[in-house]
Amino acid sequence: MGRSPCCEKAHTNKGAWTKEEDDRLIAHIRVHGEGCWRSLPKAAGLLRCGKSCRLRWINYLRPDLKRGNFTDEEDELIIKLHSLLGNKWSLIAGRLPGRTDNEIKNYWNTHIRRKLLSRGVDPTTHKPINEQSSVSPELQIKTISFAKEEDEDKEHLEIKMIVDDHLHADNGFDQFKDQDQKKNIINPILIARKERCPDLNLELRISPPYQNPTDPLMKSTIDDHGRRSTTLCFTCNLGLQNSKGCNCSGSISTNSSISSGSSSNEFLGLTSGILSNYRSSLEMKFE
DNA sequence: AATGCACCCAACCGCGTCACT
């Protein structure tokens, strides 16, 4: 079963928009507002497909667009958001007022990628290019997909998560060579986690972006077992240090940025409902 | 001045998701 075309290709203009077309689109949206993109071209007297009109409006004609060069602050925010979200350009754009996903995507591909490479940082993983993990490949978590949880080998995943925890705690993990021994250690921790957040069964942890230990934003705490862990509040992670939501008291650790339910129900300004929708397609890259 | 090349970015394309029936 094929997909029906979004419009009648034979009678639509393509390519660059003319001034007259722009004016028609603007005039129509001023009167009728955004939406109903499929019927808009006919109503506005445009020989364009609805998709094309939507893109033109969102990426170019919208009055609230911020034109001009990206600032250094925007650069850094994009980098931080990308390290958390990956190529989720629309989500990133949602945190930069006046910028569009297309604009940020283009800017990333033409400027920021190069900028990161020149810093010796892999733009995909946000880790130093020459830093190779000492962990054996079979113990490294590459990607966890949430598309179909039931398809996941959950036990395998849990073990990897805990091994990952111990790696982060600089605890060494040769002691966990035996799988059963691993599980004996792992299961109580998992149970405790589930009890802490009974409403969430996401099996989800999001690793923070790579942080330079010398970064002045990083703060260190010592846990009950005398282990050192470096923490940074989430708003600071987003480059919004000293903002209203800044909470650098160590409440969010580098090992579990979103491991438990938050009373605010917000992540990056998204409601839990949006997050829920987003979850099905979200892939989190683990270190 | 002519040519080739690299870069930028607006626009397109295909697919996934959601709402509705």
Next chain:
DNA sequence: CAGTGACGCGGTTGGGTGCAT
């Protein structure tokens, strides 16, 4: 539950522009 239409997203393309030779 399946089919369908509409919208939104991310990857890719291609034309315009500037620079080097």
